[in-house]
Amino acid sequence: MYIDAYGMESRALNDAVRACGEHSITIAHCIGQRYLGTALSDKALSIEGTPGNALGAYLNGGSIRVHGNVQEATGDTMNSGEIAVFGSAGDATGYAMRGGKIFVEGDVGYRCGIHIKAYRENKPAIVIGGRTGSFLGEYQAGGTIIVLGLHTDGLPIVGNFCGTGMHGGEMYLRTAQVPARLPVQVRAERVAALPEDAAALVREWCALFGREEGELLRCAYLRLTPDSSNPYHQMYVGN
Amino acid sequence: MLKEGQFRNPSGCAVAGVIDRSGGKMSGQGMIDAIAVMHDRSNGLGGGFAGYGIYPHYSEFYAFHLFYDGKSAQTEAETFITRHFEIVYSSEIQTRKIPTVTDEPLIFRYFLAPLPQKLSRSHLDEREYVARCVNRINARIDGAYVFSSGKNMGIFKGVGYPEDIGRFYRLEEYEGYAWTCHGRYPTNTPGWWGGAHPFGLLDFSVVHNGEISSYDANRRYIEMFGYKCTLHTDTEVITYIIDYLVRRRGLTLEEAAHVIAASFWSTISGKEPAAREQETLLRRMFPSLLVTGPFSVILGYTGGLMVIGDRLKLRSAVCAQKGDVAYIASEESAIRRIEPDLDRVWSPAGGELVIFELYDRGGLAQ
Numbered sequence A: 001m002y003i004d005a006y007g008m009e010s011r012a013l014n015d016a017v018r019a020c021g022e023h024s025i026t027i028a029h030c031i032g033q034r035y036l037g038t039a040l041s042d043k044a045l046s047i048e049g050t051p052g053n054a055l056g057a058y059l060n061g062g063s064i065r066v067h068g069n070v071q072e073a074t075g076d077t078m079n080s081g082e083i084a085v086f087g088s089a090g091d092a093t094g095y096a097m098r099g100g101k102i103f104v105e106g107d108v109g110y111r112c113g114i115h116i117k118a119y120r121e122n123k124p125a126i127v128i129g130g131r132t133g134s135f136l137g138e139y140q141a142g143g144t145i146i147v148l149g150l151h152t153d154g155l156p157i158v159g160n161f162c163g164t165g166m167h168g169g170e171m172y173l174r175t176a177q178v179p180a181r182l183p184v185q186v187r188a189e190r191v192a193a194l195p196e197d198a199a200a201l202v203r204e205w206c207a208l209f210g211r212e213e214g215e216l217l218r219c220a221y222l223r224l225t226p227d228s229s230n231p232y233h234q235m236y237v238g239n
Numbered sequence B: 001m002l003k004e005g006q007f008r009n010p011s012g013c014a015v016a017g018v019i020d021r022s023g024g025k026m027s028g029q030g031m032i033d034a035i036a037v038m039h040d041r042s043n044g045l046g047g048g049f050a051g052y053g054i055y056p057h058y059s060e061f062y063a064f065h066l067f068y069d070g071k072s073a074q075t076e077a078e079t080f081i082t083r084h085f086e087i088v089y090s091s092e093i094q095t096r097k098i099p100t101v102t103d104e105p106l107i108f109r110y111f112l113a114p115l116p117q118k119l120s121r122s123h124l125d126e127r128e129y130v131a132r133c134v135n136r137i138n139a140r141i142d143g144a145y146v147f148s149s150g151k152n153m154g155i156f157k158g159v160g161y162p163e164d165i166g167r168f169y170r171l172e173e174y175e176g177y178a179w180t181c182h183g184r185y186p187t188n189t190p191g192w193w194g195g196a197h198p199f200g201l202l203d204f205s206v207v208h209n210g211e212i213s214s215y216d217a218n219r220r221y222i223e224m225f226g227y228k229c230t231l232h233t234d235t236e237v238i239t240y241i242i243d244y245l246v247r248r249r250g251l252t253l254e255e256a257a258h259v260i261a262a263s264f265w266s267t268i269s270g271k272e273p274a275a276r277e278q279e280t281l282l283r284r285m286f287p288s289l290l291v292t293g294p295f296s297v298i299l300g301y302t303g304g305l306m307v308i309g310d311r312l313k314l315r316s317a318v319c320a321q322k323g324d325v326a327y328i329a330s331e332e333s334a335i336r337r338i339e340p341d342l343d344r345v346w347s348p349a350g351g352e353l354v355i356f357e358l359y360d361r362g363g364l365a366q
Helices: A010-019 A196-209 A214-218 B029-037 B071-084 B116-122 B126-140 B162-168 B215-225 B234-248 B253-260 B265-269 B273-285 B332-338
Strands: A002-004 A024-031 A044-050 A060-067 A080-085 A101-104 A125-128 A141-147 A168-173 A186-191 A221-226 B014-020 B047-052 B062-068 B085-092 B106-114 B144-148 B153-158 B178-183 B199-201 B204-210 B295-301 B304-309 B318-322 B325-329 B344-346 B354-357
Touching: A002 A010, A010 A024, A024 B332, A044 B332, A101 A196, A125 A196, A141 A196, A196 A214, B014 B029, B014 B204, B014 B295, B014 B304, B014 B332, B029 B047, B029 B162, B029 B178, B029 B332, B047 B162, B047 B204, B062 B071, B062 B126, B062 B153, B071 B085, B071 B106, B071 B126, B071 B144, B106 B116, B106 B126, B116 B126, B126 B144, B126 B234, B144 B153, B144 B199, B153 B162, B162 B178, B178 B204, B178 B295, B178 B304, B199 B234, B204 B234, B215 B234, B234 B253, B234 B295, B253 B273, B253 B304, B265 B273, B304 B325, B318 B332, B325 B332, B325 B354
Parallel strands: A002 A024, A024 A044, A044 A060, A060 A080, A080 A101, A101 A125, A125 A141, A141 A168
Antiparallel strands: A168 A221, A186 A221, B014 B178, B014 B325, B047 B153, B047 B178, B062 B106, B062 B144, B085 B106, B199 B204, B204 B295, B295 B304, B304 B354, B318 B325, B318 B344
16 A cells, blocks of 8 residues: 655554555655554555654564654664664664664664663564664663664764663674773673674665675674673662 | 743753755745644644844844733833834734734834944943843833844744744745744743743844753853843743853854853863863853753854754754755754755764854854
8 A cells, every 4th residue: 555645644644554454555755754653563664755753663563664764762662573774763763672673774863772671582673784873772671782883974883871771682883992981880892703693683684775794794793791680689679 | 820930831842943055045934844844842832933134124223023912011112112222113023813823912023223322321332232121121021022132133933833823924925044943842831922932132043942950050150140031941041141152251152062062071081182171171161051951952143053952962953954055953854844855964963063154154064
């Protein structure tokens, strides 16, 4: 199904998507409509234009592809499914994700992966082609963030305050430079090659955006993990 | 009903701005279209616009825009104005009836020249003289409020959704080289027209998305220098801080930005020696003018626009360029609405200053 979103309000566009019985939906001329794809579990949404904030919030399966840039809080609290952005993403991308995957071709803004968490088979993953703003993986509690650093503007691969409050999960940065002033509880180690599950994510990213995977898989990465899996042990309750 | 200033008024909001750096003129329609995309960021309780270069035939005169609650306030204010200025031209501002814009006050415009004798006897420079007159009307004359007071620029604002306010003021009929606009989301409102953004003093105009937590510290400091914070909104105090630092203390906009959105000490310590010394000096000189809490602000001034956000980037801002035209907005979609095909689009980092100026002002190349 094809929806021309020009001039449509967020609610009308979302209603049209929800009411659609077809699996594949193409939205053209998207311009700022919020909450697209919220809590969908079985659709393939293809969006042309610039969707508004909280794209794919609570996404519960299926896929969203955006041919353009996305704004703030993409994949907010998503459970599963996949979001692929053929462009760059704004702040708080993957905010509190609990599962599923987000692939961004270009850069992301501040607070990417803030408070993402994992539980058993639910492991959220975010793969970023370019660089990230400050506070990458703030309060990260689980899941995987991979930053490929393919940007060409000369800026650092991550901004300031990377991993602030991180207490679970892992980040892989394709750089030899340890981020400045990493918090004491975050450990940085150089790995000669990505482990298989992370390598599989990079392969998926390359397949989506048509990039060569060879170089990205052969090079060394910086792996960031919290020092303790339970830094708040005994702090609040006898756990 | 309690007015703005008699209680605290937090807000969410949307901001946008555009400037043609070659000086080409644009009508206000573009900004109306852009801010309409961000409709959901406002709640219909305030919207406004500032246009620069819109009064070319009266560019030598201060353009005062005033709200009056009634005829007696108008008489009192006009008596005051006549005592201090020559009124070159005055008229009611032409508006259009819009069903969603109600309870409008009387809205008048005056093009003014300070009375030479009064000015020389005041021993003030001209801009300070005008600023004090604005302050005096706003603080002393009940029911009269000067909401725009610059040369060759004008602020248009009111209670309603911004796109409706733009149509109410017939902004498609004005042409300027730069525009800013604001959609307001106060969670707690008296619905007063003067409380909408932009907030202006002389040719400075400020639109602001956010909620500054340093308001009282900033206010106490700035009131020592004769400013009167009558509205108790963060935007008013930001405007006065910029006026104080730039007009009265002679700081550059970059220096003022390092005061308002100073980097963390840890960030400053990692900078090059020259930048480190300068930023350290500015933080030490004006510690009470550090603005904390979430904000993104667009400052309009004669010949340019400046955008600055809080150092933690708790509010979004996107910049873009297409040829000679530069755009700023809370959301990229608002920019794409008026220019889908951009040469460059980027988000400034937290605390990073971006300035777009007319080329003939020797503006910074970005």
